[in-house]
Amino acid sequence: MGLLLLCAPAIAQSPDRSDSATPWRSPQGISLNADTVLEDLTQASIVYLGETHDNPADHEAQLTLIQALSTRRPQMAIALEMFQRPYQAALDQYLAGTISETELQQRSQYQQRWGFPWDYYAPILRFAQTQQLPLLALNTPTEVTRKVAKSGLESLSAADRQWIPAIADIDLSNAAYRQSIQQVYEAIHQGHSVSSSSDFFFQAQVVWDETMAEGIANFLTCHPNTQIIVLVGQGHITYGDGIPSRVARRLSGIEQRSILLNPDPEDLSQNNRGAIADYLWMSPSP
Numbered sequence: 001m002g003l004l005l006l007c008a009p010a011i012a013q014s015p016d017r018s019d020s021a022t023p024w025r026s027p028q029g030i031s032l033n034a035d036t037v038l039e040d041l042t043q044a045s046i047v048y049l050g051e052t053h054d055n056p057a058d059h060e061a062q063l064t065l066i067q068a069l070s071t072r073r074p075q076m077a078i079a080l081e082m083f084q085r086p087y088q089a090a091l092d093q094y095l096a097g098t099i100s101e102t103e104l105q106q107r108s109q110y111q112q113r114w115g116f117p118w119d120y121y122a123p124i125l126r127f128a129q130t131q132q133l134p135l136l137a138l139n140t141p142t143e144v145t146r147k148v149a150k151s152g153l154e155s156l157s158a159a160d161r162q163w164i165p166a167i168a169d170i171d172l173s174n175a176a177y178r179q180s181i182q183q184v185y186e187a188i189h190q191g192h193s194v195s196s197s198s199d200f201f202f203q204a205q206v207v208w209d210e211t212m213a214e215g216i217a218n219f220l221t222c223h224p225n226t227q228i229i230v231l232v233g234q235g236h237i238t239y240g241d242g243i244p245s246r247v248a249r250r251l252s253g254i255e256q257r258s259i260l261l262n263p264d265p266e267d268l269s270q271n272n273r274g275a276i277a278d279y280l281w282m283s284p285s286p
Helices: 034-042 056-072 085-096 101-108 118-131 142-151 175-188 195-222 243-250 265-269
Strands: 046-051 076-084 135-139 227-233 256-261 279-281
Touching (some): 034 056, 034 256, 046 243, 056 076, 056 118, 056 227, 076 085, 076 118, 085 101, 085 118, 101 118, 142 195, 175 195, 195 243, 243 256
Parallel strands (some): 046 227, 076 227
8 A cells, every 4th residue: 555655836835725616736736727637637648646545535536537538548547556466367357347346356355455445446447347448456465565674675585576677677766755755664663763674664665666667667568559547545656756757767758647636735735845746636525
């Protein structure tokens, strides 16, 4: 699951939710025209929909956006952090209609490996099945990320490494990203950390990002005219540090757009690095 965690001026204040006519905001909180934003998103090969996993409004927004974009770009695939790479066959079988939703959950070990309510994602999966939109299992197996977080990349066996990019393709050089992950690590450990443990924690996060980036890049290489909609935790896309920069390294010149769904105003107000994403989506208040 994603950590709750490309340039414009820094965000000076929380987004203005007063204009209920449009859910779209710039990174600075300015209301934007929906048609203009959708037209821009249509031009991108990859659109990231950054969620907070336990927020139902984010998942409703994801379905709304997928439906809207699919009318403009019918050749679409949906990439999912919620499913891990070894279980791609289960998604393929569901898409083909040979297994049910219940069987998909069982065969992908969804409850053990993700565990957020199935109803958050089920309408999106049903839409994909109806429209025959490819579904991509992006995530690193839990066993691999846990092993890296505990003992580092060098602890991985050959069997582990089959599910991740080559070690040489795992880039640990982003200092700003390392610092943000260090802050998360310290918050988890209440300010106490061991340098080797925090380094392994960072390695695990980057393995996670690189694995998902590789899956996206590989699919686009084989299907260059397909638009990929990526459902992923916000921490994997903010400032482009997680997945987007790693896709760009693999696919030079690729057009990508990132959207944060209902971001925490506190996260936005603390920014001093430029644009946190390309767009913000603020769901209307019920």
